[in-house]
Amino acid sequence: MAILRSQIEQSEVTQYIPPKGDYQTFRDEDHFKEKLKEWGLPAAKREFWYKERKLQRQVTIKGFETYGNTDEFNTLVIEFQDGKLTCIHPAFLKEMQSSSFGKESLIQMDEKDSGGATTEEVTKQTAAPVEAQKKEKAPAKPAREPKAKKEKAPKLELPVDKVHFTASVKQFALVYNPFNEENDEVVVLENVQIVQENPLDLGLAWCSHSKTLKKFELAPGDVLEFDGKVAAKKLGKGKDAAEEFIVEEAVLYKINNPSKIVKK
Structure with a gap:
């Protein structure tokens, strides 16, 4: 009678986690010993x-x-003396065999960290399949959107022969000439357009401030008409007359030998 009462009292304090459906049993004694060794x-x-x-x-x-994924993990199915079954993680049962369990065991340290969780609660957590935990992964980070590439301006087909231009003076600049190791004076033009059946806008262009141009005593803002040839030649780094770096935008075109100049 005393033994029966003890079993009933123990059953009331133990939280059981019975196996879900069928579970694997041992083929023979050798298989049993092999699995025990695997579980430590x-x-x-x-x-x-x-x-x-x-x-x-x-x-x-x-x-x-x-x-x-490959059935590489195990949960033990153990039987109490009263015949009831519960599941437990092999490492947790191994820990219980230690004489220090309940004193300084790793399981108790985990209980302190978890705010005093009971042994039964830890059993419940360790018996839960790892597969279920894997399903609760954090949502994947959204893929980064590729940076939009800057669209290059379409390359202009420049006329080979001399053509007629309209433009206005933007500023004067000094550009270093490595051949004579001196600064050459140039004129930076804006609103440059080739006048033809289908007008072609160049935007910015530059030309040498030749003796011919100096005769017109040009100033920023002056509007000009002239003939000349154009080439794709970028203006190098330079400074304007006030010793300040010039032109925020790239000046990609050079006008050679301007003639028939009209200042408006």
Whole structure:
């Protein structure tokens, strides 16, 4: 009668996690010992201790459940003396066999960190299949949108022969000439357009401030008409007359030999 009462009291404090459906059993004694060795449990033992905060009970291992992508993980199915079954992680049962369990065990340290979780609650957590935890992964980060590439301005087909231009003076600049190691004076033009059946806008262009141009005593803002040839030649770095770096925009075109100049 005393033994029966003890089993009933133990059953009331233990939280059971019964196996879900069928579980695997051992093929023979050799298979049993092989699995015990794999789980780090003594192969010579048939009964093991199941320890809780205020009591400990002897259990036997009836079988195991498998989970994981390749069934590489196991959850043990253990049987109490009253015939009830519960699941437990192999490492947790192994920890229970230690004489220090309940004192300075790693499981108790985990309980302190989790705010005093009970042994039964830890059992419940460790028995949960890892497969279920994998399904609760953090949502994948959205893929970065590729940076939009700056669209290059279409390359202009420049006329080979001399053509007629309209433009206005933007500024004067000094550009270093590596051949004579001196600064050459140039004129930077804006609103440059080639006048033809289909007018062609060049935007900015430059030309040498030749003796011919100097006769017109040009100033920024002056509007000009002239003939000349154009070439794709970028203006190098330079400074204007006030020794300030010039032109925020690239000046990609050079006008050669301007003639028939009209200042408006």
